[in-house]
Amino acid sequence: MEQKTIAGISVEVNPEGYLVKPEQWTKEIAFEIAAELGIELTDKHFEVLTYLRKEHAAGTQLSIRKVGKSGIVDIKGLYALFPAGPLKFSAKIAGIPKPVSCV
Amino acid sequence: MSTDVKEKPLKKVCIICAKATIEDVYATLVMANGAVMEGIEAKLFFTFFGLDAITKKQMSHLHTETVGNPGMRMPGGLAFPSVLGMLPGVEAGVSAMMMSQMEKLDIPGVEEFLEMITAGGGEVYACKLAMDMFKLKKEDLWDGCSGVLTVGDFYGMCGGDNTQIIFT
Numbered sequence: 244m245e246q247k248t249i250a251g252i253s254v255e256v257n258p259e260g261y262l263v264k265p266e267q268w269t270k271e272i273a274f275e276i277a278a279e280l281g282i283e284l285t286d287k288h289f290e291v292l293t294y295l296r297k298e299h300a301a302g303t304q305l306s307i308r309k310v311g312k313s314g315i316v317d318i319k320g321l322y323a324l325f326p327a328g329p330l331k332f333s334a335k336i337a338g339i340p341k342p343v344s345c346v
Numbered sequence: 347m348s349t350d351v352k353e354k355p356l357k358k359v360c361i362i363c364a365k366a367t368i369e370d371v372y373a374t375l376v377m378a379n380g381a382v383m384e385g386i387e388a389k390l391f392f393t394f395f396g397l398d399a400i401t402k403k404q405m406s407h408l409h410t411e412t413v414g415n416p417g418m419r420m421p422g423g424l425a426f427p428s429v430l431g432m433l434p435g436v437e438a439g440v441s442a443m444m445m446s447q448m449e450k451l452d453i454p455g456v457e458e459f460l461e462m463i464t465a466g467g468g469e470v471y472a473c474k475l476a477m478d479m480f481k482l483k484k485e486d487l488w489d490g491c492s493g494v495l496t497v498g499d500f501y502g503m504c505g506g507d508n509t510q511i512i513f514t
Contacts, residue, residue, distance in 0.1 A: 247454075262450040274458075301389050304452075306452045307379075307383060307462065308452055308454055308458075308462065311462070311465075317465070318461075318462050318466070319465040319466075321463060322382075322467065326385070327383070327385025327465070328383070328385055329383060330383055331383070331384075343454070344378065345376060345380055345424065346379060346380075346451075346452060346453055346454070
């Protein structure tokens with residue numbers, strides 16, 4: 244695993260740039276990864292990120308369908324927040340592994 | 347000798363579905379949804395029996411093929427004789443089981459799946475020729491369907507770099 248300095252903090256990332264240890268995540272890291280993806284984070288983004296982190300910590304296998312049913316955002320809204328990568332980009336910014344689901 | 351081939355990422359997939367079985371329709375839906383989730387544009391074209399997947403009356407009642415399907419097995423792995431598949435109710439039972447297995451894997455029903463795809467910007471079209479053949483009208487189609495196209499119209503949408511046509 245490589246070390247990468249994001250927002251001044253040295254974190255472990257996989258070759259795709261996903262955080263290996265979700266506990267190393269901070270809001271500043273989220274802002275920086277999002278900026279690399281061309282996304283400017285708002286409170287709504289953070290609601291989704293918090294949900295993803297909570298579900299991941301609980302061992303849930305995340306899918307776009309689950310997020311759509313979370314009551315936080317519908318699927319269309321999720322695409323609007325994280326264009327071209329509703330699940331993979333949101334997971335990356337949330338500092339959790341890339342979901343392996345096909346849906 | 348080194349071959350220096352640079353891959354260009356896929357930009358658009360145009361997926362054609364011509365059959366109404368659960369497995370054919372879901373191949374289309376999974377691939378289309380997977381595409382939009384990766385930021386790849388997706389155009390879906392339903393033709394012939396595939397139209398069932400976007401016809402209001404039929405879309406929630408798709409079946410899997412129980413006759414002449416060598417991939418079919420009994421629970422436990424024994425071969426599934428085609429004669430059994432002909433018995434009344436067997437196809438419906440097997441189909442219901444398939445759908446419940448998929449639900450467990452968080453795979454939605456046809457209508458919800460189509461909604462997920464269109465929420466991601468995917469577009470769903472019906473084939474004009476098949477509509478005429480089956481005497482279907484626009485009103486018979488799922489409301490999220492973007493339109494009825496001739497094959498020429500469809501090809502017109504398949505232009506551009508890094509576009510693939512996929513026939514499920």
